Amino acid sequence: MKKYLSLYFSFVRTGFIADLEYRANFLFRVLTDVIWYATQILAFEVLYDHTKQIGGWTLPQIRVFLGLLFVTDAFYMIMLNENLDQMTEKIRKGDLDLLLTKPINSQFMVSLQKVSASLFTNLVIGLSFLTWAIAAYPMAISAWRYASLVILIPAGLISLYAMRFFIATLALIFARTDNLQFAWYQIYRLGMRPDGIYPNWLKLILRTLLPMALIAALPADLILVDFDWRWLAWATIWSAVLLYGTHRFWKFGLSKYTSASS
Amino acid sequence: MKTVAAICKRTWRRNWAFARLGILSNIEYRFNFAVDALLQPILTVLVESTLWLALFQLQGSETFAGFTRNQYLSYVIWSSFVARLTTNWMYEFRMINEIESGSLNSLLVRPISFFESYLSQFLGYKLIVTAASLCVPIGVCLIFDFPVFWSRLPLALLTAAFYMFFLYLLSFCVATFAFHLTRITGLSVAKNLTLAVLSGEILPLDLFPPGWHNFLVHLPFASGVYIPVGYLTGRIAIDQVWQAAQVQVVSLAGVACLARFLWRKGLRTYVGTGA
Numbered sequence: 001m002k003k004y005l006s007l008y009f010s011f012v013r014t015g016f017i018a019d020l021e022y023r024a025n026f027l028f029r030v031l032t033d034v035i036w037y038a039t040q041i042l043a044f045e046v047l048y049d050h051t052k053q054i055g056g057w058t059l060p061q062i063r064v065f066l067g068l069l070f071v072t073d074a075f076y077m078i079m080l081n082e083n084l085d086q087m088t089e090k091i092r093k094g095d096l097d098l099l100l101t102k103p104i105n106s107q108f109m110v111s112l113q114k115v116s117a118s119l120f121t122n123l124v125i126g127l128s129f130l131t132w133a134i135a136a137y138p139m140a141i142s143a144w145r146y147a148s149l150v151i152l153i154p155a156g157l158i159s160l161y162a163m164r165f166f167i168a169t170l171a172l173i174f175a176r177t178d179n180l181q182f183a184w185y186q187i188y189r190l191g192m193r194p195d196g197i198y199p200n201w202l203k204l205i206l207r208t209l210l211p212m213a214l215i216a217a218l219p220a221d222l223i224l225v226d227f228d229w230r231w232l233a234w235a236t237i238w239s240a241v242l243l244y245g246t247h248r249f250w251k252f253g254l255s256k257y258t259s260a261s262s
Numbered sequence: 263m264k265t266v267a268a269i270c271k272r273t274w275r276r277n278w279a280f281a282r283l284g285i286l287s288n289i290e291y292r293f294n295f296a297v298d299a300l301l302q303p304i305l306t307v308l309v310e311s312t313l314w315l316a317l318f319q320l321q322g323s324e325t326f327a328g329f330t331r332n333q334y335l336s337y338v339i340w341s342s343f344v345a346r347l348t349t350n351w352m353y354e355f356r357m358i359n360e361i362e363s364g365s366l367n368s369l370l371v372r373p374i375s376f377f378e379s380y381l382s383q384f385l386g387y388k389l390i391v392t393a394a395s396l397c398v399p400i401g402v403c404l405i406f407d408f409p410v411f412w413s414r415l416p417l418a419l420l421t422a423a424f425y426m427f428f429l430y431l432l433s434f435c436v437a438t439f440a441f442h443l444t445r446i447t448g449l450s451v452a453k454n455l456t457l458a459v460l461s462g463e464i465l466p467l468d469l470f471p472p473g474w475h476n477f478l479v480h481l482p483f484a485s486g487v488y489i490p491v492g493y494l495t496g497r498i499a500i501d502q503v504w505q506a507a508q509v510q511v512v513s514l515a516g517v518a519c520l521a522r523f524l525w526r527k528g529l530r531t532y533v534g535t536g537a
Contacts, residue, residue: 028448035455039464046469047317050327055316180297186305190312197316 007104008112015115026118033077033122037070037129040192055197060137061224065194067130068149069216072156074123080161082114087168097259107250111165137224145223148232152219155239159214162242163187165249172253191215207231211238276374277382284386299394306342307402311335327469333495336408337466340491343399344418345463347392348426348486350433351454353384357437358446367534377434377525384430411496418490421503424510425485429457431517438521441528462488468497479506482513 019026044066048059057065087110090096099109134141167184174180191212195203206213214235222231289295318331326334357380360366369376403410436453439446458464460483467478467488478484479502489506492498 022443022445024443025445025448028446028452030448032448032452032455035452039455039459042459043464046465049471050469051317053320054313055320174291174293180294180301183297183302183305186302186309189309193313197320198312202312 004105004108011113012115012117015117018114019116019118029116029118030121033074033119034125037066037122037125040066040069041129055194057194057196060133061220062194063133064130064137064224065216065220067126067133068153068156068219069192070126071123071130072153072160072215074119074126075153075157076160077119077122078116080111080164082116083111084161084164084168086114088171091171091257094259096257100254106254107247111161141223145227148222148227149219151232151236152214152222155235156215156219158239158243159211160188160191162239162246163210163212165246169246169249169253172257187212191217193217194220196221207234208238211242214239277378280374280379280382281386281389284383285390287383288387288390295390295394299391300398303342303346303395303398306346307339307398310338310342314338329466329468329497330409332406332408333497334466335406336403336410336495337491337497339399339402339408340410340418340494341463341466341487343395344422344487344491345458345461346395347388347419347422348429348461349454350384350426350430351450353380353387353430354433354437354450355447356380357434358440358450361437361440361528361532362444362446364534366532377521380434381430388426409496410494414494417503418494421485421490421493421507421510424507424514425482425490428482428510428514428517429486431514431521434521435517435524438524438528441532457483457486460484461486462491466492466497468492480509482506482509485510 019029041063044054044059044062047054048062052058054062090099090110096106096110099113100106102109134146164184167180167187170180187210190198190206190210191214195206195213195217198206203213207218218231218235222228288298314331314334317326318334324330329337357376360369360376366376369379372379374382402408432453433450436446436450439449443449460478460481462478462484463486467475467484470478479488485506489498489503493500493503
């Protein structure tokens, strides 16, 4: 464990050095995410100009939901996104071979090697927006509901990682899956809306089989609307199962991997 | 006259070869192509429809901001298709990569320009993807009887195609920044996200407050989604399409000049050794 932590800190340090090398791009990447956040906020603000509720969610609730989404997304973007986006190329071009020969867990390497340090700014923006949204929320929220976020945000992050990782790992089997990686974004969009807007069957799927609701919808629902311990326990257990599932699926994928010549 | 005809023939043959390259390289991996041409548009339509269905179901009203549920669903279905028709970020990334990595050198010595070779490949790719994925919006609208003015389809597609050229030129301009800044993928993504909002892909522009709406429809980006899809689905009339076309022509000319200037300026600073 100590070895992995030490290695990860090295990745963080290298990430900072690499990102600061190209300062204009550093700024553009921050700008990109600011635009992405603004787009999400703008879309809901415009819709709420014409209605009081969407799927039973009011505007102050949506703002908290978006704050949670931004925070989880920022963690994902910093730690995982670039690695998983590049995974298909690594597999197709044979760069994965090099990682497989290293005396370290290959899933760890392929998932966490590149830290997008420039995006720490996004985390600050996401946390600021969440703090503002909670402060502006018209009803009081008890402290232990806030405390549950310590579990819910990592659970959401793990679910997000697991779903993305499953799709990225398919490249080990199908060789070229670039467009499937783009289709991932559409699946992710299901988690970018409060699950109250979906029919009950889809809502259930998004909290279980395709756990996009664990990213922000379930945490927001638990802290703002209806705190149910069973859902908190479910999020914890299910994210652990998913994490283990990624490990098994990676092993399975590797057994089908035929190197760069595939 | 004969010389002009010969030049046209040569240009066509040269560009067709690159367009075929674009087609073949995309259908080489069929699973990948099926995902791109069919799965992605279907997923987009499903995801976007859920929001509008929920809005109408829970509001219990027949209309939302003056339009019916079926009009929104029709807009969502066609906007997903048209946005995919015009988008070109994949080729923009490739162009940036060629300049960043120095692999542009091999293209500069070929008997076709960088601009032309990518445009031909891009058009070839768009041709097959559009042909394959057009069946999705047409099929869905016919099955569910969503409001579509079918006679307006050719003009709507023409408007979108025109915007596609405009967007390609804009991408070319962004790619030329790679001559000076080396790493510019961040700029490219920021531009694409902004255009998604300005074109009406995220939300129909008529939902914005009146002041914003008036401003946004007078930008060339409205022709990306809002104008063609709004016209096709009955949200806007023909006079707005012509007005947008005028803005498009002026913008296209402006961006073409800018692209030419930036490319020449970039080449002067290019050392051909990569990033």
